[in-house]
Amino acid sequence: MTNNNYNPLLIYQANKHLFKRGDVHERLGINMSNDSELLKIQDLYACIDDTSILKGINLEIKPGEIHAIMGRNGSGKTTTANIIMGHPDYEVESGTVELNGKDLLEMETWERAREGVFLSFQYPQAVPGLQVGNFLRKSVAATLGEEAAKGKEFRNKLKESMKELDIPSSFLGRYVNDGFSGGEKKRFEILQLMLMKPKLAILDETDSGLDIDGIRTVAKGINAAIRGTESGALIITHYSRILEHVKPDKIHVLISGKIVKTGGPDLALELEEKGYDWLEGKSES
């Protein structure tokens, strides 16, 4: 099963004869010109507190693809992630962000989540008193529907995923991110990813603060959630190490709010060797 049960395009294709040309856009809220992109970002400009951070981002991810954004601290990587998810502190000045042709910028954060966007946080927030098991059930119910959070199937998937991530079952009784070590927080983010089966997973510095075993474990989780599905992922990192375990289809280099270079997996090695200085002042366009 793919995650595309509700893909308006599939519905459209199956019911083509029912629609007159022209009213399709309105009825399904899709833009036919974008039909092959999972995520499409066009000319995105954004700021925080009047400080301009993103200066014209263009990015397209197709179903099943994993992309990486690399760049130094302050280049706008986390801003990009937060804007896709809808963090209230950022202001979009111009540009568009679409998921399967739907305008994400028009949606509230929780609507984006229900639409299939997932963000693995760099700094996951603690919610004292909210038990992990309860939170997982509620979050799966909120995004995939009540039925998906019930019964044996959910419990098995939960058990399986926890095993894959080396998370002990006692974890379910703890409070969300409360007193978690850095590594536990990251593994918990990936556990949520595996259960919520989003269409688009954004992983913000998921590798930071992890040792090599930790990186291997979370990489296993990411691969399990994305590879072989119609979902896509955007990995944000400033190290190439995680990319050895989750092979990206494309790597984008972000400098001062602009993508200055896009390449294949080998670009990570090049960056490892040469750093970012040689790309300073360059622009793809």
Next chain:
Amino acid sequence: MTDNEAREVVGDYKAGWHDPENSTIRFDAGLSEQVVRDISELKNEPEWMTEMRVKAFKHFDERPMPTWGNMSMLEEIDFESICYYLRSSKATENDWEDVPEDIRNTFDRLGIPDAEQKWLSGVTAQYESEAVYHSIREDLEKQGVIFLDMDSGLREHEELVKKWFCSVVPYSDNKFSALNTAVWSGGSFIYVPKGVHVELPVQAYFRINAKNMGQFERTLIIADEGSSIHYVEGCTAPTYSTDSLHSAVVELVALPGAHIRYSTVQNWSANVYNLVTKRGIAHEKAKIEWVDGNIGSKLTMKYPSVILKGEGSHAEVISVAYSGSGQHQDAGAKIHHLASNTTSKILSKSISKDGGRGSYRGQVTVSPKAENCKLNVVCDALILDENSRSDTYPTMEVANPTARCEHEASVSKVSDNQLFYLMSRGHSEEEALALIVNGFFEPFTRELPMEYAVELNKLMALEMEGSIG
């Protein structure tokens, strides 16, 4: 102001409906020695009780208002407009079928008969001044457990009542304990014999239906040596534009080795003054726990307390308070360590929202003779917006140097990042807030019977609705 308008003012309160008042006896509003004597005569009480009521009334009359809590709200109470006795049913029944239909419907809507069947050892339901329904499981009765409404307790077990009544909370303790002693009616009387463990909780449910009503129930629980009992109480009232007064006194006696747990979820409508005195005495190696939740009312002043009289006894007070618009919850705990090797724990959590005010007021004392006592106080406040307020008034008087005291206090706000995190998991802003708030109360809710915990979580989710602008 009509009742509908009043409802708008106090917000969405689920238990705010009221039934037509069909009273069989209703006293005129106002309080005097004659009213006190009339209540006692109506109940056909022994003379010692009448005299105690009259003494208490005189004390109430002379005693000034408390000088803490919320003095301006206290000054607004009009004692002359309150009805001090109202009876809607002729008798206390032990079959719901015999309870007058309108009253039975009220308790049906509140889910009491249903809960009784599923998970309780016994139930008492009080409507206005009198218990209208009462029952206890047969097996407990056979073991000698007494669970009656207080009036029946006095009639059927006068010696026990005479021995313990006012022994824990003297009528002169404070103005409102004097008022309660003068006009008390209803409440529960419980005696658990030596070594008997009442496994399932017993429940009392208090409902005020009439306008300008005063409810003054009186509860006395005696747990004999090595016995245990869990008592839970709930309460609601209709939403009126005029105020009602609820002023209860609860006395607990835990004899050596006994264990009493007393759980409350108070959800009075926002026009009820809730001024309650709750105190227990713990004898040697006994344990008393107050699990106290205050969600409703206009002003609550309540400080469940424990006197640790016997060596090795233990006290716990776990409380939460939610103050919304126009509400002030002045709640806390008092614990007195009179004996050696006694231990106590206070956990207080308060949430204020929409201009509500929450105060923690606590007092812990250790007497000079009490060696090796341990006490732990934690109070946490969560403030949901700029207009709301939280205060802490902790007092510790430790007169023995061997005591080990710990005190922690925290005030926090819900951060945008916390909300964003939860919203990114598909939860709307209101749902996210409810998850945070219920998490904050979790150390309290996990101590409640499951049915109550579920209710409380739903209640708080309702409170969070419509809170996002």
